[in-house]
Amino acid sequence: MKTATAQPDSPPKPSAVQQGLTTCRSCAEVFSIELHKCPRCGAPVRVRKMRCVQNTVALLITSIILFIPANILPVTVTYQFGRPSESTIIGGVISLWNYGDYLIASVIFIASVVVPLAKILVLSYLCASVIRQDRKSLVAKTRLFQITEILGKWSMIDVFVVVTLVTLVQVGSLMTIQSGPGIIAFAGVVISTMFAATTFDTRMLWDAQYCDDD
């Protein structure tokens, strides 16, 4: 078994592209890099996603810009006896915490603050390591990307919480809840980070192995 472990000094195993082969993202057929169309399903094929880092960075900037109104503007407006009181994402988490709803407060805090921020940071870090051709801990970076991809849609929890609250809390003149503009900006953050993840190509991380140092 010990012979199977890679020696640190040995040259990296070649990628498919060095062997003149590529794959179709849609049907996973293996064929020559000289073809521009998949011979099985006819989908257009590129060896790497086009302008991968540029697209990801553009979408990340969009999500950072949207993150500001998502946190400053109110996500819900509660009318109690006719008096409105606005609440932001963080404000809602703090009041839940003060009421003693620790579990719900942490779920909302993680889903709507920690996860979107972590996604933006992770994708920025991965883009930076593609640009710097950093060849360290590639397995961990690939795993980090996959976790980001899976967690993506779970940030939408807060949007659906607002939808449910607006629908349910309509108790005549006593108390009503309306949504605030912040929730749309927040949905925008989630959607643009999800798109940012789909435009990123993890194979670019692994390409760094074959670049010669200058």
Add this chain to the structure above:
Amino acid sequence: MSEDSPKSHEHICHHCDYLVEIPPLARGEKAYCPRCKTLLRSGSRFSFETSFYLALTSFILLLLSTPFPFLGFNAGGREQIVSLWGSLINIFEQDRPLLAIITFLFIVVIPAIILLCAMALFRSFCGKKCMKNFPWLFKVVYYGGAWAMVEVFVVGILVSLVKISSLAIILYGPSFYIYCLFVITFTLTLGNLDKELLWEAWEEFGNENSNSTARQPA
């Protein structure tokens, strides 16, 4: 590509571009990329027929979950129960149209489109027929899955119910339970897609019926 043995097949990892030979997998076996440790393929699968009926069941459950009472609220004798469709209409008309549209897209429209496409492609494989539009149907089912947020919606409902449970008694309508069942069947339908098996079947049935030119690069 000439030394293609009947069972094992060549695969290039989508995450690290590494060429591997995947041996035939038994039920429950999984193939991982030796370089980046990504799951490449797993062996346990439903038949095309089971998948078709799962997709059909999910679609019927989704249709049933929209018109009937979904969730309600009882505070001091005032009772109000709304359907999923009715609540989205309310939000659209009285609150924030964009919020209603986003929610409707992610929890009803996208899952419904995915299920219709999944039914079309599983149905054609049950009848061993070739279908011309298989490539884009497959893409809708495979890539659309990431944008269907049905399970997130249910967790969102549960979180908000805990939030307001101190204010009033929550009423659960039949549609709520139907939607929960739908989430389970929908997840099963999408969780058991075997990419390679579908494309192999498509090639096989395509070549049987007509000497299609699908393999020729245009």
